[in-house]
Amino acid sequence: MSEAAEKKIDIVNIEDTGLDQGIARLTPERIEKVINQIIDTETGVRLKLYVDTCVHCGLCSDACHWYLSYDRNPRFSPVGKVRQTIWKILERKGRLSPAEVRELAVVAYTECNLCRRCQQFCPFGIEIAYMIALVRRICHKLGVTPLYMQDTCHSHSAALNQMWVKEDEWTDSLQWQEDEARDEFPHLRIPLAKEGAEIMYSVIGPEPKFRTQLIYQAASILHESGVDWTMPATPGWDNSNMCMFSGDAEMAGRIVKEHFEAALRLKVKRIVMGECGHAYRAVYDVGNRWNAWKMFPLPVIHSVQFFHELLTSGRIKVREKMPGKVSFNDPCNISRGMGLHDMGRHVTRAFCEELVEMTPNREHNLCCCAGGGVINCGPPWKKKRVLGNSAKAEQLRRVADQGVSIIVAPCHNCHGGLDDIIHHYNLPLKLKFLGDIIYEYMEKTRAE
Amino acid sequence: MHGFYALVSGPLVWVAFAVFLGGGAWKLWRLLSTARRKDVFIHEYWSWSHAVQSYLHWLTPFGSENSRRQPVMTVVTFLFHLGVVVVPLFTLGHLVLLEEGALGLSWPALPDAVVDAFAFVVLGGCAYFGWRRLALPQVRSVTSAADWGILALVAAPFATGILAYHGIGDALLMTSLHMLAGEVMLAAIPFTRLSHMFTFWVTRGYTASEFGSVRHVRDW
Ligand code: SF4
Ligand code: SF4
Ligand code: SF4
Numbered sequence: 001m002s003e004a005a006e007k008k009i010d011i012v013n014i015e016d017t018g019l020d021q022g023i024a025r026l027t028p029e030r031i032e033k034v035i036n037q038i039i040d041t042e043t044g045v046r047l048k049l050y051v052d053t054c055v056h057c058g059l060c061s062d063a064c065h066w067y068l069s070y071d072r073n074p075r076f077s078p079v080g081k082v083r084q085t086i087w088k089i090l091e092r093k094g095r096l097s098p099a100e101v102r103e104l105a106v107v108a109y110t111e112c113n114l115c116r117r118c119q120q121f122c123p124f125g126i127e128i129a130y131m132i133a134l135v136r137r138i139c140h141k142l143g144v145t146p147l148y149m150q151d152t153c154h155s156h157s158a159a160l161n162q163m164w165v166k167e168d169e170w171t172d173s174l175q176w177q178e179d180e181a182r183d184e185f186p187h188l189r190i191p192l193a194k195e196g197a198e199i200m201y202s203v204i205g206p207e208p209k210f211r212t213q214l215i216y217q218a219a220s221i222l223h224e225s226g227v228d229w230t231m232p233a234t235p236g237w238d239n240s241n242m243c244m245f246s247g248d249a250e251m252a253g254r255i256v257k258e259h260f261e262a263a264l265r266l267k268v269k270r271i272v273m274g275e276c277g278h279a280y281r282a283v284y285d286v287g288n289r290w291n292a293w294k295m296f297p298l299p300v301i302h303s304v305q306f307f308h309e310l311l312t313s314g315r316i317k318v319r320e321k322m323p324g325k326v327s328f329n330d331p332c333n334i335s336r337g338m339g340l341h342d343m344g345r346h347v348t349r350a351f352c353e354e355l356v357e358m359t360p361n362r363e364h365n366l367c368c369c370a371g372g373g374v375i376n377c378g379p380p381w382k383k384k385r386v387l388g389n390s391a392k393a394e395q396l397r398r399v400a401d402q403g404v405s406i407i408v409a410p411c412h413n414c415h416g417g418l419d420d421i422i423h424h425y426n427l428p429l430k431l432k433f434l435g436d437i438i439y440e441y442m443e444k445t446r447a448e
Numbered sequence: 449m450h451g452f453y454a455l456v457s458g459p460l461v462w463v464a465f466a467v468f469l470g471g472g473a474w475k476l477w478r479l480l481s482t483a484r485r486k487d488v489f490i491h492e493y494w495s496w497s498h499a500v501q502s503y504l505h506w507l508t509p510f511g512s513e514n515s516r517r518q519p520v521m522t523v524v525t526f527l528f529h530l531g532v533v534v535v536p537l538f539t540l541g542h543l544v545l546l547e548e549g550a551l552g553l554s555w556p557a558l559p560d561a562v563v564d565a566f567a568f569v570v571l572g573g574c575a576y577f578g579w580r581r582l583a584l585p586q587v588r589s590v591t592s593a594a595d596w597g598i599l600a601l602v603a604a605p606f607a608t609g610i611l612a613y614h615g616i617g618d619a620l621l622m623t624s625l626h627m628l629a630g631e632v633m634l635a636a637i638p639f640t641r642l643s644h645m646f647t648f649w650v651t652r653g654y655t656a657s658e659f660g661s662v663r664h665v666r667d668w
Contacts, residue, residue, distance in 0.1 A: 044483060044485070045490060046487050057587065058580075077589075120514075124644065124647075338663050
């Protein structure tokens with residue numbers, strides 16, 4: 001019996017004001033009109049190809065951590081999620097009731113992390129995540145989105161960052177961290193809006209809001225390595241993108257455009273992003289395409305790539321290795337999403353005494369269940385999400401049993417998701433970013 | 449009876465081939481040309497080298513991560529698909545008809561016993577797929593009448609072929625039914641899920657391109 005059944009948790013009827021108020025405004029006519037408009041004008045060959053080619057073999061099922069974690073309940077198999085959403089939409093030609101739209105939203109927003117593991121397991125390479133994202137697009141257009149996620153999207157629209165950070169709060173946070181860091185590195189600066197710098201460093205909204213320590217650490221690493229860098233003083237500093245998860249493609253595109261424009265205004269040579277998987281996905285896979293850029297207008301690299309570069313070029317050096325055993329959690333958006341798993345391991349090995357692999361790993365990793373916006377659906381959905389990744393908990397427990405005490409995860413979402421899992425399943429593990437470890441164990445030649 | 453035989457061994461053969469080839473070509477052409485207008489990603493990100501590597505991995509048994517996790521399914525699917533292609537193309541009877549018919553060309557046939565064995569493998573494969581559809585909840589929940597339909601569509605020519613070859617039932621009737629079943633299957637390919645025979649190359653190749661050249665990872 002699954003944990004959900006044991007604890008009598010109703011995973012079907014979860015209240016969410018965003019969804020409930022959203023469907024209260026719907027009429028059957030509007031539902032039909034919006035759905036068909038999107039199917040006719042925004043989809044083309046891929047949807048048809050995927051729906052017509054899928055042979056209903058169920059081979060994608062084992063890829064999904066939701067399916068594995070909920071006792072192989074077909075409701076959670078990838079093709080099962082398509083059956084409950086896209087097939088229904090197409091068979092009924094958009095004639096759905098408001099209650100059925102709510103069901104679409106529950107499946108699409110809260111039961112799929114868009115992690116694309118199933119695509120890697122399907123013999124035809126069918127992209128389930130594309131179809132689930134399409135369902136989200138429909139729900140967004142119908143105004144049926146989870147409350148917490150929508151709040152972050154509103155923040156993106158109003159303030160161009162995810163956390164309602166005002167412009168002066170942003171620069172204040174940077175100056176405060178600069179101040180703090182100068183106790184350790186007397187000459188450290190966080191160069192604000194320095195034109196022509198080599199690198200623009202960008203972060204996600206939560207960093208100035210409540211993880212300012214990460215800005216301190218990044219500034220220390222950048223300072224120690226002696227690179228010429230800057231951070232923007234204008235909007236565009238936040239590289240996160242919740243709108244790409246809510247289905248608000250227009251805003252998702254605008255966020256990415258603003259991000260690149262901030263860099264272009266500063267005339268930097270490239271952008272380095274903090275350790276966030278989904279933010280990275282937004283620039284190379286989603287927002288760039290919305291803006292009709294095949295890749296990006298100027299180079300963008302993820303922190304993992306940047307740390308690897310600093311290490312191999314000798315700009316940062318290892319003072320001593322972090323004692324004990326660590327394991328590396330592959331964030332889907334940079335491992336399966338960008339092939340950075342080897343670089344991540346290279347840096348981890350350089351700074352840590354021993355790296356113990358968890359399986360499955362690398363590009364076949366299991367998702368942390370936070371990604372794809374699922375964690376951003378907020379508290380109402382937390383329990384279901386945590387129970388939806390007992391598969392990851394087992395994986396973590398296996399490495400803990402081998403003596404691992406620290407999980408390295410170069411992704412903000414993964415931290416959120418894994419943190420919840422570690423607490424719920426009582427695992428003796430701590431989480432670290434690569435930046436945490438580098439900051440602590442690098443040689444600090446410029447410190448006092 | 450002879451009229452029926454004349455029909456299925458004459459004009460219907462041509463109709464079936466025309467529908468199969470014409471329908472398949474039309475389907476692919478329409479997909480790819482619509483993609484140019486409405487789904488530019490497919491053409492824009494297409495990378496032949498990644499596509500070909502991916503085809504090879506997915507067509508080789510145990511060449512992909514998932515196929516190693518599903519050993520029985522992997523062996524069955526591989527033999528089944530091999531049978532579906534080999535039996536029609538290398539049966540002596542088919543080749544004789546082909547040469548005597550308008551095509552006028554031929555290639556070496558496989559021994560009858562081998563082809564016969566393959567036909568049984570195909571039927572066995574159909575039975576296995578049917579079993580999966582009934583027994584595995586994740587497959588049963590996505591199975592519809594059409595899925596049973598295509599299974600029957602594929603099984604029919606092989607079953608009737610076996611009966612005809614082994615002289616079970618009236619020879620002329622069995623042969624005629626066999627021909628009819630084969631023609632129906634062939635003509636149905638472009639218009640049913642069997643079209644995965646054509647679309648596999650597009651979906652697989654496109655996914656391989658996105659994984660390989662955009663995201664720099666394997667898709668197998
Ligand atoms: S969570 Fe990942 S594996 Fe599961 S259906 Fe979504 S994309 Fe596929
Ligand atoms: S998506 Fe792929 S693996 Fe899943 S049922 Fe369809 S064809 Fe099979
Ligand atoms: S949160 Fe981490 S593991 Fe999960 S989808 Fe994002 S990158 Fe993947």
